Amino acid sequence: MVILAELKNKLTEEFSEDIYKRAEKSNELYLEVNPDKIVEICTYINIEQGYPLISMFANDEQSFCDKYAVYYVFADRERGVLLIIKTLVDPQEMKIRSITEKVHAAALYEREINDLFGIVPTGHPNPKRLVFHSNWPKEEFPLRKEFDLKQKLDFAQEEINFQKVTGEGVYEIPVGPVHAGIIEPGHFRFSVAGEPVINLEAQLYYVHKGIEKMCEGQSIEKCLYVSERISGDETFANSLAYCEAIEKIAEVQISYRAKYTRVVFAELERLTSHLGDLGGLCLDAAYGFATFQFRMMRGWAYGIADELCGMRFLRSVNKLGGVRKDFVEGKEAKLIAELKKIKTELDDTVKIIKAKSMFIDRVENTGILQNKIASDLNAVGPAGRASGLYFDVRKTFPYEAYDKLEFDIPKHYNGDISCRMNTKIEECFQAIELMIQALETMPDGKIFVPLNCVKPYRFAFGLTEAPRGENIHWVMTGKNNTIFRYKIRTPSFCNWPALCHAVKGNIVPDFPLINKSFNLSYAGNDL
Amino acid sequence: MVNMFSVVKKLIEYPRLTKDYPKEPLDSSQIIGMPKIDLSKCNRCGECVSRCPSSAIVLDKALDNIGINYDQCIFCTLCEEVCPSGAAKMTNQFESAEKDKNKLRMNTTVIEEKDISAVDYGIICNELKVNIKKIFGRSLQIREVDAGSCNGCDYEINALNNPVNDIERLGINFVASPRHADMLLVTGPVTRNMQLALVKTYNATPDPKLVVAVGACACSGGIFRDTYAAGNGIDSIVPVDVYIPGCPPRPQAIIWGILKALDRIK
Numbered sequence: 132m133v134i135l136a137e138l139k140n141k142l143t144e145e146f147s148e149d150i151y152k153r154a155e156k157s158n159e160l161y162l163e164v165n166p167d168k169i170v171e172i173c174t175y176i177n178i179e180q181g182y183p184l185i186s187m188f189a190n191d192e193q194s195f196c197d198k199y200a201v202y203y204v205f206a207d208r209e210r211g212v213l214l215i216i217k218t219l220v221d222p223q224e225m226k227i228r229s230i231t232e233k234v235h236a237a238a239l240y241e242r243e244i245n246d247l248f249g250i251v252p253t254g255h256p257n258p259k260r261l262v263f264h265s266n267w268p269k270e271e272f273p274l275r276k277e278f279d280l281k282q283k284l285d286f287a288q289e290e291i292n293f294q295k296v297t298g299e300g301v302y303e304i305p306v307g308p309v310h311a312g313i314i315e316p317g318h319f320r321f322s323v324a325g326e327p328v329i330n331l332e333a334q335l336y337y338v339h340k341g342i343e344k345m346c347e348g349q350s351i352e353k354c355l356y357v358s359e360r361i362s363g364d365e366t367f368a369n370s371l372a373y374c375e376a377i378e379k380i381a382e383v384q385i386s387y388r389a390k391y392t393r394v395v396f397a398e399l400e401r402l403t404s405h406l407g408d409l410g411g412l413c414l415d416a417a418y419g420f421a422t423f424q425f426r427m428m429r430g431w432a433y434g435i436a437d438e439l440c441g442m443r444f445l446r447s448v449n450k451l452g453g454v455r456k457d458f459v460e461g462k463e464a465k466l467i468a469e470l471k472k473i474k475t476e477l478d479d480t481v482k483i484i485k486a487k488s489m490f491i492d493r494v495e496n497t498g499i500l501q502n503k504i505a506s507d508l509n510a511v512g513p514a515g516r517a518s519g520l521y522f523d524v525r526k527t528f529p530y531e532a533y534d535k536l537e538f539d540i541p542k543h544y545n546g547d548i549s550c551r552m553n554t555k556i557e558e559c560f561q562a563i564e565l566m567i568q569a570l571e572t573m574p575d576g577k578i579f580v581p582l583n584c585v586k587p588y589r590f591a592f593g594l595t596e597a598p599r600g601e602n603i604h605w606v607m608t609g610k611n612n613t614i615f616r617y618k619i620r621t622p623s624f625c626n627w628p629a630l631c632h633a634v635k636g637n638i639v640p641d642f643p644l645i646n647k648s649f650n651l652s653y654a655g656n657d658l
Numbered sequence: 659m660v661n662m663f664s665v666v667k668k669l670i671e672y673p674r675l676t677k678d679y680p681k682e683p684l685d686s687s688q689i690i691g692m693p694k695i696d697l698s699k700c701n702r703c704g705e706c707v708s709r710c711p712s713s714a715i716v717l718d719k720a721l722d723n724i725g726i727n728y729d730q731c732i733f734c735t736l737c738e739e740v741c742p743s744g745a746a747k748m749t750n751q752f753e754s755a756e757k758d759k760n761k762l763r764m765n766t767t768v769i770e771e772k773d774i775s776a777v778d779y780g781i782i783c784n785e786l787k788v789n790i791k792k793i794f795g796r797s798l799q800i801r802e803v804d805a806g807s808c809n810g811c812d813y814e815i816n817a818l819n820n821p822v823n824d825i826e827r828l829g830i831n832f833v834a835s836p837r838h839a840d841m842l843l844v845t846g847p848v849t850r851n852m853q854l855a856l857v858k859t860y861n862a863t864p865d866p867k868l869v870v871a872v873g874a875c876a877c878s879g880g881i882f883r884d885t886y887a888a889g890n891g892i893d894s895i896v897p898v899d900v901y902i903p904g905c906p907p908r909p910q911a912i913i914w915g916i917l918k919a920l921d922r923i924k
Contacts, residue, residue: 264851309836311834338807338849339850341887352736356711360732362809363808427820427822444906447734480668652809
């Protein structure tokens with residue numbers, strides 16, 4: 132590819148002696164670089180070239196090169212190219228230079244690597260533990276290959292330190308992990324003076340189940356089912372990203388009928404998820420009528436799912452190499468009628484809520500996520516698009532049949548709850564349009580191509596736009612059609628720190644509303 | 659003013675959406691429910707046993723018997739797909755909650771009923787529970803605890819409050835604190851980090867109380883069974899009264915399970 136060559140030349144000019152190895156695969160450019168120069172190289176790519184850091188992970192590669200590897204993934208979103216910088220870490224040293232001071236988005240990734248691999252980021256401004264709470268022994272690192280998945284370690288007794296804000300009248304509000312509503316567990320520590328929140332620290336990873344470790348050594352078929360269970364309401368987006376990665380490794384071209392079917396399901400998931408978010412937003416503003424309108428429409432969307440595949444959460448739809456059955460055949464006309472019904476109802480409801488001044492007063496100018504913070508932290512999805520970061524994986528890295536379908540990306544710039552809400556409303560309409568387009572233009576053909584074998588030690592990325600935003604999975608295969616390493620980065624991982632920033636300066640009673648406008652997944656973050 | 663008319667118009671347009679489940683049965687023709695293995699067709703080849711993602715299918719070579727542990731089953735339809743003789747079939751049966759976990763299992767080795775001496779508090783508690791079910795029968799307060807689920811079960815529990823299911827018609831409410839609750843609905847396999855929180859929530863709930871495990875993870879650990887950070891289901895931490903299998907169980911299956919815990923369904 133021309134773009135890759137261009138990119139490679141640019142980097143070679145700057146750092147000719149520090150780049151050891153190069154490899155190219157479709158739209159992925161891998162460069163192995165000198166670990167001592169990692170900060171300079173990442174700074175050059177991120178700040179001078181403007182490519183955001185979208186993922187970062189480590190891998191225990193001692194079985195084939197006696198070292199650990201750390202991968203830094205940057206994206207050129209305008210041209211749809213991934214630039215992956217790899218450095219090797221000596222098992223005797225287990226240290227990397229932290230890039231967080233320059234590339235802020237790396238902060239959480241480096242802490243995650245520290246917890247799971249024991250690779251210490253030297254010079255990290257806040258090297259607090261991330262994945263493990265105080266009950267985990269300090270010298271155990273589960274993603275190292277020698278760690279046994281099934282061992283149950285003793286509980287250590289230590290305190291978790293939270294950021295302290297001191298001063299006259301400043302007090303703390305601890306919330307969670309068991310919340311008042313029916314939501315997932317997480318602990319929030321608010322530091323408050325009077326009403327406004329000065330600082331919010333989110334202690335997550337209460338639902339850490341060890342998914343990445345669990346997949347290692349399992350068959351590629353089983354991991355598909357695990358990927359469906361990463362985050363319940365993003366089932367399809369996650370399994371699709373996994374399928375994309377495996378299909379890329381196996382170099383399999385799936386049929387257009389399967390591609391269009393996948394678009395229908397992916398958009399149905401987006402519609403269902405956004406309708407739920409909008410309903411939740413109205414509920415937290417105590418706007419009962421609108422809540423039940425959205426819940427009713429969500430019920431209809433689930434009805435469509437039931438009709439299509441018999442599963443409300445679109446599980447067991449994807450299959451490596453396509454989809455499991457011809458789910459849409461003969462149901463097109465009925466589905467389009469159902470979708471049009473939702474569209475009309477949504478249109479009416481949106482008109483009503485936008486004319487309700489009491490509701491609009493709550494959402495406008497509340498919970499503003501500034502553009503600079505959003506881009507520094509790589510905020511993704513509707514939250515990013517509401518703050519002026521107008522990218523969407525469906526456009527930047529087109530997958531399945533999205534390059535054949537017409538749709539726009541909603542653009543807002545104020546970054547408040549109202550913008551996030553409007554982004555989601557517009558995306559609901561887009562999703563309905565996309566589904567109708569896909570159903571009307573769906574080509575005939577097979578629904579899957581058999582895919583049973585993959586070559587060992589191959590790797591690829593799978594990218595999808597989940598309802599919450601950019602979703603990246605990296606898969607490296609092992610021997611006998613198993614998984615060697617599965618790195619999952621869901622949109623929630625990027626947006627949690629953004630949420631903590633958006634809350635600052637707002638009053639405590641607005642927190643539920645701000646939280647709902649992001650509606651992040653705890654399970655998808657904690658893995 | 660115009661706005662108010664639009665609202666009234668909607669209220670007239672959709673007067674009542676609630677389905678009177680379980681009095682009015684759910685149309686289950688499109689639903690994917692529990693898998694069943696037809697023993698007469700099955701040739702015991704073991705294909706489904708080796709490929710089942712959550713290792714729910716057990717083949718007993720000595721007894722020439724094959725069966726499914728429904729507490730582990732994630733209803734993924736793979737057994738139906740891979741079965742060469744067409745013996746494994748998905749049914750549309752979703753009302754599968756049981757009080758006794760062994761009824762959901764093919765091999766009953768996991769939990770054994772212990773002999774309880776006559777003075778044991780367990781018996782007193784159980785007697786109390788019988789009376790309590792009569793009292794709770796008409797009004798029940800529930801606290802939901804997510805102990806590590808993928809959030810699928812939580813969304814389905816959330817759906818109990820939507821206009822279609824409207825669980826309050828059955829006298830059942832969700833409350834904000836365990837101190838106000840009579841029943842805990844627990845999801846997830848109990849992660850290492852949630853273990854303490856679950857025990858504290860259980861202890862904060864006044865006695866007598868009921869615990870319902872919702873979903874395959876809560877019943878047995880499901881697909882996340884037995885990792886360094888996830889446990890083997892709720893009953894390894896707190897006692898469970900009713901198990902609702904499914905991944906996730908649909909809202910009606912959860913209603914059915916809750917009513918079963920209250921003995922409103924036999």
